[in-house]
Amino acid sequence: MTPGTLHALFERLFGGTDDAAKDSAHARQTAHLAADLDHGESDTLDVVQLAAYLDGGLDEAKQNDLHARLSQSPAALHDLASADAFLEAMAAAREAAPAGLVASTIAISRPAATSPSSPRRSFPIWKWSGVVLAMAVAAIMAVLIINRQTVPTDSTAPITAKAVPNPAMAPDVPKFAQPQAPKGTDHAPTMAGKKEAPANMAPAASEEPMLLPSPRREKPSIAPESFDTVPGSQPPYR
Amino acid sequence: MIEIVSGVMTQQDAFGRATDKAPMGARLGLIKRAISIMGADLAQDRDFVRSVLEAKPQAWERLVRRIADTVWTACRLLCGDDAEAGTAFSDVMEALRADGFRRLRPYNGSSRIETFVALVTRDVLAERLLQLFQAHSASDGWTAFERFFGADINRIINRRLPGADRADLRQDAYQDICVALIADDYRRLKAYRGIGSFTGFVLHMVDRLLIDFIRSTMPLRQQRAEAAAITTAAPEWGDIPSDQPSPEDTLLEREDDRLLSLASEVLREAAAALSETERLYLHIALGSGEPIPAREVARQMQRPVEEVYKLKQRVMARLRDTLDRHPAVKMWKASV
Numbered sequence: 001m002t003p004g005t006l007h008a009l010f011e012r013l014f015g016g017t018d019d020a021a022k023d024s025a026h027a028r029q030t031a032h033l034a035a036d037l038d039h040g041e042s043d044t045l046d047v048v049q050l051a052a053y054l055d056g057g058l059d060e061a062k063q064n065d066l067h068a069r070l071s072q073s074p075a076a077l078h079d080l081a082s083a084d085a086f087l088e089a090m091a092a093a094r095e096a097a098p099a100g101l102v103a104s105t106i107a108i109s110r111p112a113a114t115s116p117s118s119p120r121r122s123f124p125i126w127k128w129s130g131v132v133l134a135m136a137v138a139a140i141m142a143v144l145i146i147n148r149q150t151v152p153t154d155s156t157a158p159i160t161a162k163a164v165p166n167p168a169m170a171p172d173v174p175k176f177a178q179p180q181a182p183k184g185t186d187h188a189p190t191m192a193g194k195k196e197a198p199a200n201m202a203p204a205a206s207e208e209p210m211l212l213p214s215p216r217r218e219k220p221s222i223a224p225e226s227f228d229t230v231p232g233s234q235p236p237y238r
Numbered sequence: 239m240i241e242i243v244s245g246v247m248t249q250q251d252a253f254g255r256a257t258d259k260a261p262m263g264a265r266l267g268l269i270k271r272a273i274s275i276m277g278a279d280l281a282q283d284r285d286f287v288r289s290v291l292e293a294k295p296q297a298w299e300r301l302v303r304r305i306a307d308t309v310w311t312a313c314r315l316l317c318g319d320d321a322e323a324g325t326a327f328s329d330v331m332e333a334l335r336a337d338g339f340r341r342l343r344p345y346n347g348s349s350r351i352e353t354f355v356a357l358v359t360r361d362v363l364a365e366r367l368l369q370l371f372q373a374h375s376a377s378d379g380w381t382a383f384e385r386f387f388g389a390d391i392n393r394i395i396n397r398r399l400p401g402a403d404r405a406d407l408r409q410d411a412y413q414d415i416c417v418a419l420i421a422d423d424y425r426r427l428k429a430y431r432g433i434g435s436f437t438g439f440v441l442h443m444v445d446r447l448l449i450d451f452i453r454s455t456m457p458l459r460q461q462r463a464e465a466a467a468i469t470t471a472a473p474e475w476g477d478i479p480s481d482q483p484s485p486e487d488t489l490l491e492r493e494d495d496r497l498l499s500l501a502s503e504v505l506r507e508a509a510a511a512l513s514e515t516e517r518l519y520l521h522i523a524l525g526s527g528e529p530i531p532a533r534e535v536a537r538q539m540q541r542p543v544e545e546v547y548k549l550k551q552r553v554m555a556r557l558r559d560t561l562d563r564h565p566a567v568k569m570w571k572a573s574v
Binding site: 005006007009010011013014025026027028029030031032033034035036037038042043044045046047048050051052053054055056057058063064067068070071072073074075076077078079080081082083084085086087089090093094095096097098101102104105106109 | 280298299302303306307308309310311312314315320324327328331335344345346348349350353354356357358360361389390393394398399400433434435437438439441442445446448449452453456494497498500501502504505506509514515517518520521522523524525526527528529537538539540550553554557558561
C-alpha cells in the first residue's frame with residue numbers, strides 16, 4: 001500500500017477520473033466509506049422547511065442551517081431526497097381528482113361549518129332550566145328531611161370507642177340535629193365509653209301497662225302544628 | 239447563471255436548474271415543477287391559507303378545489319388503486335381540517351401551497367402506514383408499505399448499484415432488503431420510536447441494509463462471475479473450477495479491506511475538520527455507487543454548480559492534506 005494508492009482511491013471516489021464509473025469496486029468502496037461515516041443520528045425536518053428548501057424559498061442563513069442538519073443526519077438526508085423524488089414524480093404524473101370525490105369532500109365539510117353540532121348547542125336551554133329546577137327541588141327536600149331526622153339512642157347497642165369527629169377537619173359533613181339539654185341544666189355531652197341511663201326513657205326490660213282504647217268515640221282533635229312551623233315558638237330540638 | 243437575490247433564490251434560478259443542470263431526457267417532472275414555481279405568487283398563497291384559518295366564508299371550499307388535484311395525485315402515487323386512493327384522499331382532507339386546521343397553521347408562504355400540501359399528504363399517509371405496523375396486524379401493512387416505499391427503495395438501489403449489467407444484482411438486493419424488513423415479525427420497522435420522520439427512518443435503514451448486502455455479496459459475486467466465465471470456456475465436467483477463492487484473490491481482498499479501513503480513518507478525520515456544507519457534499523457523494531455529476535449535487539444542495547465545484551476542490555484538498563499527515567502514511571514515508 002502506498003499513499004499514492006489512497007490518493008488515487010479518493011480521486012476515483014469523488015469523480016476525479018473518468019474511468020471511476022467503470023470501476024466495479026467503486027460501489028463497494030463508497031458503500032464501505034459511507035457506512036463508516038454514518039453516525040446513525042436522526043433529525044426531523046418539518047414539512048414547511050422541506051417544502052421551502054425544495055421550492056428555493058429559504059434564504060442563505062436558513063439554507064446553511066438546514067445543510068448543517070442534513071450533514072449530521074443521514075435519515076434527514078434520505079427524507080429530503082425522497083421528498084424531492086416524490087415531487088418530481090407528482091409533477092410528471094399529475095392527474096385531476098374525480099369531481100365526485102371533491103364534491104363529497106366539500107359536502108361533508110359544509111354542515112360542520114354552518115351548524116356545528118356541539119353537544120352544548122344540541123341540548124336546548126329549556127331542558128337545562130328543567131334540570132336546574134329539579135335539582136333545586138331535590139335540594140330543598142333533602143334539607144327538610146335532614147332537619148326532621150333525630151338520632152335514636154339504642155340502649156342495647158354494645159359500647160364501643162369511636163373517634164370523636166372534629167368539625168374543623170370536616171366542615172362539609174352535613175350536620176344532623178342533636179338533642180339539646182333543657183335550659184338551665186348543666187348537661188355536658190357524654191363521651192363514648194361512659195354509659196349512662198338515657199333520660200326520659202324506660203329501661204328495656206321494664207313493663208309498661210298498655211292503655212286500652214276508649215270505648216266512647218271522641219271528636220278527633222287536630223294535632224298542634226309542629227314547632228318549626230309556628231313562628232315564635234321554641235322547638236325542643238334544634 | 240443562477241443568482242441569489244437578497245438571500246432568496248429567484249424562481250428563474252429554479253427554472254435554470256431544471257433545464258440546464260438536470261440530465262436531459264427523464265426530467266419532465268422537474269421542468270414542470272420549475273414552471274409551476276415560476277408562476278407562483280407565494281404572498282397570495284399565504285393569504286389563501288390564512289383565510290381558511292380565519293374561517294372566512296367559502297375559504298375551505300376554495301382551498302379544497304385548489305389542492306384537490308395535488309392530493310389526489312399524491313394518493314394515486316402512494317396507494318394501490320383508485321378505491322384506496324379515494325379513501326386516502328378523504329383521510330388527508332380530514333387530517334387537514336382536524337384540530338382547527340392544525341396541519342395548515344405552520345404554512346408561512348415560503349413555498350407553494352401545492353408543494354406544502356403534497357408533502358403533508360405524504361406525511362399523513364406515512365402515519366397511516368406506521369399505525370398499521372404499530373398495531374398487531376403488521377402483515378396487512380406490508381402491501382401498503384411496498385406501495386409507499388417501493389419507488390424510494392428502488393431509487394436507492396439504483397443509485398448505489400448503477401449500471402445495466404447489475405440488473406440481477408439489484409433485484410437480489412431488493413429481495414434481500416425486503417426479507418430483512420419482514421424478518422422477526424417486522425422487528426426493524428417496529429423499532430421506530432418516533433425520533434425523526436418515519437420515511438427518513440425507513441430509508442436510512444434500507445440504505446444500511448443495502449450497504450451490508452453490497453459488502454457481503456459483491457466479492458462473492460465477482461468470484462462467481464469469474465468462475466462462470468471459466469466454466470463457459472471449458473464446459474467439460476472434469477474442469478469445473480472450485481467456488482473457493484484462490485490464494486491470490488484472498489490476498490487481494492485482504493489488501494483491499496486494509497486500504498478501505500485506512501481510507502475510512504482518513505475520511506473521518508478530514509470530515510471532522512470540514513464545514514457543514516462541505517460535509518454534506520461528502521455525504522451526498524458517498525451516497526452513490528458512481529461519481530455524481532456536479533449539477534446533480536447542486537440540485538440536492540440547492541446551490542449553484544460553480545459553488546459545488548469549489549466545494550469539491552476544498553473537500554479534496556482537505557482529504558489530501560489529512561492523508562499526508564496521517565501516521566500510517568508518515569511511517570511509510572520514513573521507511574522509504
